[in-house]
Amino acid sequence: MTNRLFVPLAIVTAAMFAYAPFMILGAPYESTMGLVQKIFYFHASAGMTLFAAAAVSGIGSALFLFTRKPWADRMAVSGAELASIIGLVVLVTGPLWARKAWGVWWQWDARLTSTLVMWLIFNAYLLLRKYGGPGSDRLAAAVALFGMANVPFVYWSVNVWRTLHPKTSVIPSLQPGMRGPFWFCVLAFLLLFTLVLIVRMGLEHRRAELDELYLALED
């Protein structure tokens, strides 16, 4: 997309990611965990971006299901793909952190489990689109909608069941020195997400245009 802001934003994002490691290194050492704690900067940022991707996909799906506007479907599928990839990042960096922090690779607590379930739902969404045959864009949109509605229930259930993950309040309780790098990384991730989303939606848009051209050719 030849959006005039795109290239400058891309440069800014690249610069932020280039600088991020320095910021992270400069941040204070966490007392108990040492170096491994620094994964948190990317892990939590990815986590926030995952929810952004999920929201984008969910909203796109709802819009597509009820208005059948093609751009809504493009938003839905792009968000879902990004959610799948970012989810993978979250689910890999999390255990790396957890092994050091809690001594185990995985724990069945609310946040982990609902992230895993949400990731599975988006993968199911992508599988359906790939293997479901014609009309699967509409069906997948319903899956995304149900998936979104599902997340609070999963969260609540597992929360009542057990909880070990640091609660959301870990952010305010961050040492002052850590807050800067943290929000920097969050911003970098969200920028990257937005850029990739735009590119991905553009790709779908071009695919649709190609289909139209094929059809016009037959006329």
Place this chain on the structure above:
Amino acid sequence: MRRFVEAVWLVTRKDLLVEARTKEIFLTTLFFALSCVLVFAFGFVREGRAVGDAAAGILWIAIAFSGTLALGRAFERERQGETLRALLIAPIDRPALYLGKLLGILILLAAVEVVVVPLVALMFQAALFDHALLMLGLLATGTIGFAAVGTLFAAMLVRARSRDVMLPVLLYPITVPVIIAGVRGTAALLQAEVDVPMARAWLSMLVAFDVVFITIALWTFEPVMTE
């Protein structure tokens, strides 16, 4: 409104009539559920007693697996003869069609559970009937939640490719809260110091889940089924 209820009942009655003739889905689902219980028993029974909360887990997994099978089979039936199309062409409100099919599935699953639940209680010496009302509530709301989502998904997959494997792939992640609530609620009733308030909390969550998801299903059935 009356017309709506009549339509729902028409669809359900037809499904029950067809099933009563052949009993095919009921019997195959029942025996599948029993096989599930057996297979899981080998995994979780040690020295004649179920390990920990295994009985609760086994029960709900059996319900989930056999429920998925029943859903698939029920809609496969509508695929032969394309009768689902005939119903979509008919002047039945789409939500009524959804509810009619849901009710039919629920009655079928209830019939299966009537056999499987006492059997699990027997085989695992699980005191499932000490708090019968609560247990019934958990089973009812859990099955409703599972079937509510399952009916929509099975209906929408009727003409999709790979529908046999897609149904469980789509259904299980979304019904995770139902399974958690069902298992934990049942376990709360089975443990040494029975935790009734806990079981009640799970029951409330299931009720909320059912209300939310049946509403979403009624809302999305029409757009999802229209090509």
Place this chain on the structure above:
Amino acid sequence: MGVDFSTLRFADVSRNYGRRRALNRVSLTAGAGSITALLGPNGAGKSTLLSIAATLLRPTSGEVLYGDVSLRDGGAALRARIGMLGHDLYLYPELTAAENLRFFARVYALPDVERRVDGALAQAGLSDRGDDLVGNFSRGMRQRLALERALIHEPRLVLLDEPFTGLDEASRTALRARLEAVRRAGGIVILTTHDTAAIAGLPDASVSLVEGRLAA
């Protein structure tokens, strides 16, 4: 019950599946008391056109009008005036002929269910087989029953997908007579076939589809 209409109109209707165009700017009009034949080879888009007319599919572009009512606005009331017979017959093999008819009669909210059921059985020549399971019927019997099921609510618009396929000579004659009766009663009949010989002399108009497009 329902909205009634006296014409069916397709205005520039297209239906795409991604890169594949199933229907390409098809226009046709059919009035009450007529039989229109849709001809064309397999894959030409005949079934797609019927599905759209039956409100099962939405067109990608173009308008479908039932009298003054557009497909978009028509709901259950519109569907009450449409009858369709598909290739798969839309019958429940586990139920008897009478039960099938009764179910659909109730679905269409017909006031005099039993009379209609008896009438339909008589028209299909199955009055003595009413309580037999459809699963045990021969193909011809099933087809006759399926047709009466589609007509039981006296629809204005009658859509038939390949109704003459697999019928013997006697059944064909019977079907022709039945469709002529529907025409006399003011119905709009649209049927598809790829066998022009079977329908010779029957339709008032013929429309040919080739690769989704109207052939001249």
